[in-house]
Amino acid sequence: MLAFDPSSVFLSTYLLAQEEAEAVAEGGFDIVTLLNQALNGVGIVGILLLTGLGLAITFGVMRIINLAHGEFIMLGAYVTFVFQDAFGMDLLMTIPFAFLVTAIIGAVVELTIIRRLYGNPLETLLATWGLSIVLQGVVKLIFTAQLKYVKAPPYLSGNLPLLSDDAGGALISISYYRMFIIAVALALLGLTMYLFYKTSWGRQIRAVTQNRDMAKCLGVNTKLVDMGTFAYGCGLAGVAGAVISALKTVAPPMGQDYLVDAWMVVVTGGVDKLIGVLAGSLLIGEANAVIAFILNDPTARVIVLAAVIVLIRYRPEGLFTIQKRS
Amino acid sequence: MANAVMGYKQSSFPTKLAAISGIALLIFIILPFVFGDFQLSLMSKLLLFGSLGISLDLVWGFTGILSFAHGVFFTLGGYASAYYLKLNLSADSNTYGGELPDFMVWNGLETLPWFIAPLKYFPVALVATVAVPALFAYILGYFIFRSKVSGVYITIITLAISSALTTFFVSQQAYTGGTNGITDVSKLSFLGSPIPPIGLYFIILAFTVFVLALSWWLTQSNLGLILRSINENEKRIAFLGYDVAQFKIFIWTLSAALAGMAGGLFVPLNQFISPVYLAVAFGTQVVIWVAIGGRGTLVGPLLAAILLGQVQNYAEKVTQDWQLVIGILLLVVVLFIPNGLMSLLPKQLSLANLSKPKVLQTSDAVKN
Numbered sequence: 001m002l003a004f005d006p007s008s009v010f011l012s013t014y015l016l017a018q019e020e021a022e023a024v025a026e027g028g029f030d031i032v033t034l035l036n037q038a039l040n041g042v043g044i045v046g047i048l049l050l051t052g053l054g055l056a057i058t059f060g061v062m063r064i065i066n067l068a069h070g071e072f073i074m075l076g077a078y079v080t081f082v083f084q085d086a087f088g089m090d091l092l093m094t095i096p097f098a099f100l101v102t103a104i105i106g107a108v109v110e111l112t113i114i115r116r117l118y119g120n121p122l123e124t125l126l127a128t129w130g131l132s133i134v135l136q137g138v139v140k141l142i143f144t145a146q147l148k149y150v151k152a153p154p155y156l157s158g159n160l161p162l163l164s165d166d167a168g169g170a171l172i173s174i175s176y177y178r179m180f181i182i183a184v185a186l187a188l189l190g191l192t193m194y195l196f197y198k199t200s201w202g203r204q205i206r207a208v209t210q211n212r213d214m215a216k217c218l219g220v221n222t223k224l225v226d227m228g229t230f231a232y233g234c235g236l237a238g239v240a241g242a243v244i245s246a247l248k249t250v251a252p253p254m255g256q257d258y259l260v261d262a263w264m265v266v267v268t269g270g271v272d273k274l275i276g277v278l279a280g281s282l283l284i285g286e287a288n289a290v291i292a293f294i295l296n297d298p299t300a301r302v303i304v305l306a307a308v309i310v311l312i313r314y315r316p317e318g319l320f321t322i323q324k325r326s
Numbered sequence: 327m328a329n330a331v332m333g334y335k336q337s338s339f340p341t342k343l344a345a346i347s348g349i350a351l352l353i354f355i356i357l358p359f360v361f362g363d364f365q366l367s368l369m370s371k372l373l374l375f376g377s378l379g380i381s382l383d384l385v386w387g388f389t390g391i392l393s394f395a396h397g398v399f400f401t402l403g404g405y406a407s408a409y410y411l412k413l414n415l416s417a418d419s420n421t422y423g424g425e426l427p428d429f430m431v432w433n434g435l436e437t438l439p440w441f442i443a444p445l446k447y448f449p450v451a452l453v454a455t456v457a458v459p460a461l462f463a464y465i466l467g468y469f470i471f472r473s474k475v476s477g478v479y480i481t482i483i484t485l486a487i488s489s490a491l492t493t494f495f496v497s498q499q500a501y502t503g504g505t506n507g508i509t510d511v512s513k514l515s516f517l518g519s520p521i522p523p524i525g526l527y528f529i530i531l532a533f534t535v536f537v538l539a540l541s542w543w544l545t546q547s548n549l550g551l552i553l554r555s556i557n558e559n560e561k562r563i564a565f566l567g568y569d570v571a572q573f574k575i576f577i578w579t580l581s582a583a584l585a586g587m588a589g590g591l592f593v594p595l596n597q598f599i600s601p602v603y604l605a606v607a608f609g610t611q612v613v614i615w616v617a618i619g620g621r622g623t624l625v626g627p628l629l630a631a632i633l634l635g636q637v638q639n640y641a642e643k644v645t646q647d648w649q650l651v652i653g654i655l656l657l658v659v660v661l662f663i664p665n666g667l668m669s670l671l672p673k674q675l676s677l678a679n680l681s682k683p684k685v686l687q688t689s690d691a692v693k694n
Contacts, residue, residue: 127661316479
């Protein structure tokens with residue numbers, strides 16, 4: 001069931017959580033389980049934030065419908081696998097390489113495909129879908145369809161007990177790796193916001209998205225900005241892939257699992273401000289955790305997706321966007 | 327199948343097109359007698375996929391709504407038909423001898439759920455294969471099109487729906503058979519005797535001709551003209567006093583009904599249905615047929631589905647990386663042949679002419 005489900009990110013993390021919960025609190029429906037579930041929701045929020053951030057750049061800022069986003073995550077995971085496999089590198093050390101490699105591939109993609117299709121969202125959507133199939137195919141050709149495993153660094157394994165019972169067993173705990181994911185996600189969000197709102201490069205990007213022709217007249221190299229921004233968004237996806245690679249097995253179709261979720265996060269949060277991604281992932285991750293606690297996981301996913309559809313219907317610009325006159 | 331095309335073209339190129347469509351239909355009629363069992367069932371399947379492509383072309387090629395949910399409509403029709411066939415298994419071929427399908431027994435159901443039970447009867451099942459997807463599409467369409475949601479967001483909604491329904495069908499094991507879907511169904515029979523594969527092929531061929539003819543007739547009618555105008559300039563059509571949403575809902579529902587019928591015919595042929603056909607990947611496959619065949623050409627998606635299916639059949643004996651080929655093909659088509667492979671045909675043979683609004687011709691006349 002898990003292998004089949006196209007977006008099993010919630011499920012897989014939940015099953016883990018349920019095992020934890022069952023092992024920890026045998027009482028079942030009590031405050032401890034609820035707290036564990038909420039903490040687990042935080043873990044999902046981290047993954048959602050990480051995977052959604054890159055998309056918030058490519059779709060939110062550049063308005064590129066990038067259906068190959070999941071494949072850039074997959075590429076990042078493979079970069080980590082290769083570096084760990086070949087040089088025995090620590091997962092943390094591979095993150096910059098994952099960023100660089102996926103950013104370069106992103107730049108090439110922008111140069112050869114995306115650039116021809118600006119102002120044509122549906123064509124871009126189709127082309128990036130073709131690209132996603134091609135990337136999966138090429139990776140499968142190189143690495144075969146076999147599942148690959150990436151090791152998490154030893155100092156990030158284990159759980160941090162927050163509350164212990166009388167016997168000293170942990171009642172409420174959060175795994176270090178989950179905390180690490182959230183830390184990386186928040187750090188990347190902060191870095192990206194700094195880049196966008198405090199540097200001249202960010203100013204140029206915002207200028208180009210607001211008024212391309214005017215920016216051009218004022219001497220901004222719009223083509224370079226486009227390429228750089230898209231490459232940066234892809235690089236972020238690569239980092240997400242590198243970090244996630246230790247949680248799940250690495251395989252060519254893995255990116256598909258994150259695509260729909262990343263889209264839901266970005267659409268929910270709204271594309272006006274980068275901080276919307278955080279809001280979107282918080283809302284979706286925690287809603288999912290709470291509903292899954294009350295009912296069950298697949299139902300939670302269906303309800304959350306349905307809620308997002310209703311949201312798009314009434315507020316296509318996202319929840320956290322200030323209404324503008326058009 | 328191309329007969330329908332002939333009707334319109336008769337005035338301009340009667341002999342040529344009559345010949346081509348006649349030959350095309352003849353080939354499809356002779357085909358089953360030439361090929362073996364495997365090709366027969368493959369061609370039946372590809373004709374159904376082609377019909378599904380045509381139904382998507384109605385909403386995407388003509389009205390400009392890109393949907394990844396057509397696999398969903400197809401599968402809903404498929405499940406309706408699968409329940410019918412499953413419930414009509416003779417008692418001795420049912421694993422547990424009883425009336426209850428095997429997967430329900432495994433999952434601890436004691437009685438047949440009330441919403442599945444009526445599907446035992448053929449008329450109910452027949453109506454359901456069309457009505458269930460159509461009703462679902464109508465509700466969805468009413469919800470989406472009567473709002474300011476546009477273009478890309480609609481596509482994202484269809485992606486979400488496909489993803490949500492897949493999860494739902496997989497999770498409701500007792501009612502849907504979970505990941506495996508509904509397998510080991512009985513053969514479709516007529517007056518008590520099972521229909522042979524060749525009979526099924528001709529039913530499917532007739533269905534394909536029906537879908538093509540209906541779609542062609544629709545797109546040539548005034549309705550088709552309005553749909554194309556919506557694609558070109560939605561605002562202007564709204565200003566002219568047309569209720570754009572109503573037209574969109576209509577064509578969306580009709581298209582879903584056609585997709586559901588195709589799905590209903592798919593199950594007797596394929597002998598099973600599973601959430602694989604609900605998933606985004608299959609919905610994408612349909613989009614790829616239309617994109618490669620040529621949007622707004624009707625025949626294009628059908629030919630693309632048949633061509634790609636046949637090539638895939640042979641290519642998969644040589645290479646495991648057929649999907650890579652499809653991906654490259656899709657990229658090449660989007661970047662360099664935006665109107666699809668049909669646009670590469672000589673103009674006289676191309677159906678693409680037909681999709682040009684008649685308005686264009688009158689404005690040309692005015693210019694002259």
